[in-house]
Amino acid sequence: MAIAAWRLAQRSCPSYLQVISFPVVQLHMNRAAMTASQKDFENAMNQVKLLKKDPGNEVKLKLYALYKQATEGPCNMPKPGVFDLINKAKWDAWNTLGSLPKETARQNYVDLVSSLSSSLESSSQVEPGTDRKSTGYETLMVTSEDGITKITLNRPAKKNAINVEMYHEIMRALKAASKDDSSITVLTGNGDYYSSGNDLTNFTDIPPGGVEEKAKNSAILLREFVGCFIDFPKPLIAVVNGPAVGISVTILGLFDAVYASDRATFHTPFSHLGQSPEGCSSYTFLKIMGPAKATEMLVFGKKLTAGEACAQGLVTAVFPDSTFQKEVWTRLKAFAKLPPNAMRISKEVIRNREKEKLHAVNAEECSVLQERWLSDECMNAVVNFLSRKSKL
Ligand SMILES: CCCCCCCCCC/C=C/CC(=O)SCCNC(=O)CCNC(=O)[C@H](O)C(C)(C)COP(=O)(O)OP(=O)(O)OC[C@H]1O[C@@H](n2cnc3c(N)ncnc32)[C@H](O)[C@@H]1OP(=O)(O)O
Numbered sequence: 001m002a003i004a005a006w007r008l009a010q011r012s013c014p015s016y017l018q019v020i021s022f023p024v025v026q027l028h029m030n031r032a033a034m035t036a037s038q039k040d041f042e043n044a045m046n047q048v049k050l051l052k053k054d055p056g057n058e059v060k061l062k063l064y065a066l067y068k069q070a071t072e073g074p075c076n077m078p079k080p081g082v083f084d085l086i087n088k089a090k091w092d093a094w095n096t097l098g099s100l101p102k103e104t105a106r107q108n109y110v111d112l113v114s115s116l117s118s119s120l121e122s123s124s125q126v127e128p129g130t131d132r133k134s135t136g137y138e139t140l141m142v143t144s145e146d147g148i149t150k151i152t153l154n155r156p157a158k159k160n161a162i163n164v165e166m167y168h169e170i171m172r173a174l175k176a177a178s179k180d181d182s183s184i185t186v187l188t189g190n191g192d193y194y195s196s197g198n199d200l201t202n203f204t205d206i207p208p209g210g211v212e213e214k215a216k217n218s219a220i221l222l223r224e225f226v227g228c229f230i231d232f233p234k235p236l237i238a239v240v241n242g243p244a245v246g247i248s249v250t251i252l253g254l255f256d257a258v259y260a261s262d263r264a265t266f267h268t269p270f271s272h273l274g275q276s277p278e279g280c281s282s283y284t285f286l287k288i289m290g291p292a293k294a295t296e297m298l299v300f301g302k303k304l305t306a307g308e309a310c311a312q313g314l315v316t317a318v319f320p321d322s323t324f325q326k327e328v329w330t331r332l333k334a335f336a337k338l339p340p341n342a343m344r345i346s347k348e349v350i351r352n353r354e355k356e357k358l359h360a361v362n363a364e365e366c367s368v369l370q371e372r373w374l375s376d377e378c379m380n381a382v383v384n385f386l387s388r389k390s391k392l
Contacts, residue, residue, distance in 0.1 A: 036103075036110040041070065044113040055116050062112060065093035069105035074098065085204050085386075139166035141190065142173050147336030149173075149182040153248075156191025161199035162247065167225050174228045183340040185232070186332060187255075188239035194264060197246025203373070203382045211374060219370040222247075223362055226279055229254040230358045235335070235343050239328055240264040240306070240315070245392065250277060253284025254358070256347060257316045259331070260306040261324040266314060269301040269392055274377025276368050283361040288313045 036044075048063065055063075068075065075094040080087040097105065141152040151173045153160035162170075170187075177185040189195050207213050229236070229251050238252055240260040245267045252258050252266075270276055277285075277298045285294035289312040296302040309315040319327045335343075372378050384390040 036107045038106075040110045041106045044110045047113050047117055051116065059112070059116065061089060061093040063109065064090055065097055066105045066109040066112065068094045069097045069100055070102050070109055073102055074100075086206075137169050137173065139163065140169050140173055142176075144177075144180055144182050146333050147183040147340070148186055148332055149177040149180055149184075150186045150188065151177065153187070153189045153195050156189075156193070158199065159193040159196035159243075160189045160191065160248075161196045163199040164202055164205075164221070166199075167221055171225055171228045174232055178233050182234070183336045183338065183343060184235045184237060184332065186237045186239055189241050191242070192263075193242045194238075194240045194244040195246075195248035196243070197248050200382050200385050203379075204386070215370045215373040218373065219366040222278060222369065223366040226251065226254070226362045226366075227359065230280065230355060230362065233344055233347065234340075235347055237332065237335075239332075241324065243267070245269070246273075247279050250279025250281035250285075252314055253279065253281055253288060258309075258314065259324075259328045260309065260315045260318050261321040262306050262318050263321045264306040264309075264315075264318075265303050266297070266306070266309045267301070267303040267392060268297050269303075271299060272301050272392070273381040274375050274379070275372050275381075276365070278362075278365045278369055280358050280361045280365065282365055283358065285314070 045067075074097070075091065077091060077094075079095075080091050100108075137154075139153070139155055141150075141154045143150050143152075151170065153162070153166065153170075155161060155163070155166065174185070202218070203214075205214075207217070232254075235256045236254075238255045238258045240252075240258060242261060242263050243265045244252075246269070249266045249268050268277065268281065276282075281294075281298060285298060288294075289297075293312050297304065304312065304314070306315060306318040310318050381390070
């Protein structure tokens, strides 16, 4: 649960104290004369269970810390080891409360839950730009009109990083789109990024079976995820509205057309992350751009501009960002008017002879990655990102 806050806890002490302690002290001063009763506290604990929306790791961590302080007093547990990410995050959060009195912690917990209940209720209403048809998805907006099913990655605050839930929801949306009455399917991103790729916090939710089990399950998930793109029967188009990283780039080789804003960049920093290519890119990129250019991207992590990606054949066309949406959607609406069966059959003719090969490549890439995820190189890269020591 507490990974974002674990990252926070790893930052320099003063900024961590600012973020966590300031509101605590503030609440304490504002409520000097008030203290929550045990009953208020229990009500607040029940309210937390009823929250409809996940308040996020940092808030959950604050709640945890205040709960522990309110019920057990100051933290006197031994500090967990550096690789015990979740428990260390929790310990840090609790420890930061220092000698805050139990009553104040209880009041702050009640206040936090109450502010949360109202803010999460309002944010569960439709936000500007959110399509009302997209119910049933937490991480996506999915709409279907004018013969186009549009799947929008919708975690803009996280640069549309793909967490486990999003992997599952994309597969679900693709399966639904393959059967609906639309002619073409579009994948795009909400906000300034197309996608920052795999959500690196995916690495931190370790099951009881340990990292080996996590790596094994992740390889199964990844294989199934990429398989959905290999098998997708209708024209699949990427509308790359901004920078694209990692798996959001590699799977582009499985799309039928890729339109990019001139703000978009294409970056596959696998070596930097101690990882190796996926999304069938070890095969598709070589075919698209030849081994020398593919190696620059997949092995040396060279970031391409949209213009460069277009020149290499990964991108179909690039548009100025100011007219991007208008120009692309005019084009897509025209495509969607073409006879759907003809398009589907043409795609089949173009792609079918490669399918078996692509599934074999996918399986091999996933099995190599399963090993890579357990390597020190990969672990260190993830820890460095999560502890804010590195960024791309
Ligand atoms: C053993 C288990 C394995 C489990 C794996 C499951 C399946 C795996 C499938 C495999 C494969 C894929 C490979 C890849 O995709 S590799 C690429 C991974 N992506 C990255 O390394 C990008 C990391 N992000 C960054 O370097 C930067 O965030 C950025 C994208 C350059 C943007 O920088 P910025 O300064 O403009 O914005 P920033 O403040 O950093 O970001 C805003 C918030 O978004 C969070 N965030 C962004 N990207 C990610 C990400 N990929 N994972 C997690 N979180 C991300 C960022 O942390 C900020 O959050 P907060 O506001 O601080 O809370």
